[in-house]
Amino acid sequence: DTAVSQTPKYLVTQMGNDKSIKCEQNLGHDTMYWYKQDSKKFLKIMFSYNNKELIINETVPNRFSPKSPDKAHLNLHINSLELGDSAVYFCASSQGTGGGYNEQFFGPGTRLTVL
Amino acid sequence: GDSVTQMEGPVTLSEEACLTINCTYTATGYPSLFWYVQYPGEGLQLLLKATKADDKGSNKGFEATYRKETTSFHLEKGSVQVSDSAVYFCALFLGAQKLVFGQGTRLTINP
Numbered sequence: 001d002t003a004v005s006q007t008p009k010y011l012v013t014q015m016g017n018d019k020s021i022k023c024e025q026n027l028g029h030d031t032m033y034w035y036k037q038d039s040k041k042f043l044k045i046m047f048s049y050n051n052k053e054l055i056i057n058e059t060v061p062n063r064f065s066p067k068s069p070d071k072a073h074l075n076l077h078i079n080s081l082e083l084g085d086s087a088v089y090f091c092a093s094s095q096g097t098g099g100g101y102n103e104q105f106f107g108p109g110t111r112l113t114v115l
Numbered sequence: 116g117d118s119v120t121q122m123e124g125p126v127t128l129s130e131e132a133c134l135t136i137n138c139t140y141t142a143t144g145y146p147s148l149f150w151y152v153q154y155p156g157e158g159l160q161l162l163l164k165a166t167k168a169d170d171k172g173s174n175k176g177f178e179a180t181y182r183k184e185t186t187s188f189h190l191e192k193g194s195v196q197v198s199d200s201a202v203y204f205c206a207l208f209l210g211a212q213k214l215v216f217g218q219g220t221r222l223t224i225n226p
Contacts, residue, residue, distance in 0.1 A: 004158070040218070041153075041202055041218065041219040041221070042216075042218050042219065043159075043204060043216040043219065044216070045213055045214065045215075048213065056213055090158055090159065092159075103161050103164075104161075104214060105161075106151075106158035106159040106160070107158050108156075108157060108158045109157075109158050
């Protein structure tokens with residue numbers, strides 16, 4: 001009964017490759033997010049989708065392309081991977097469009113290592 | 116812009132010690148405030164929250180009070196346990212469904 005799941009859990013790849021991370025939530029939420037956590041544990045939002053529509057794009061390089069085929073899925077595709085992309089990527093979901101009352105539920109994270 | 120500043124870690128305490136992790140924020144409006152906890156190898160979990168000034172959030176023996184006059188939301192616990200060892204994140208929410216996180220504070224509790 002996992003609420004927010006991500007695959008893969010670990011991803012090791014070479015510079016220049018293209019990779020995808022998948023996220024699925026079974027909570028019936030209408031909003032999903034991608035966050036990046038760097039090596040110093042600093043956590044920053046990258047994207048947010050509400051009902052499959054992009055609502056937040058935090059100045060992320062266009063090598064990163066989120067795709068939301070339906071409300072329950074938000075995948076992250078990364079082209080031409082760079083060393084600086086190494087991080088832990090967290091998916092999250094919430095219900096509603098604001099007010100701070102709607103808790104965001106986080107997935108377990110995907111640790112991406114670019115060699 | 117909106118930001119959150121937490122006390123620098125790591126913080127190491129003995130079991131049953133008192134804990135305070137400081138958090139202050141800068142925001143143009145009236146944010147909701149949160150503490151999230153990240154246990155080793157896991158994602159973030161909401162620990163507690165407060166949505167308006169003077170609200171007190173509490174959970175698992177942890178407390179934090181929304182202080183508008185000092186723009187603070189310090190996390191406190193009277194007696195910590197080894198199982199409280201984790202990274203703690205203070206965060207604010209101010210519209211557009213955007214959580215802004217502090218830099219995280221790593222807490223280690225020794226038996």
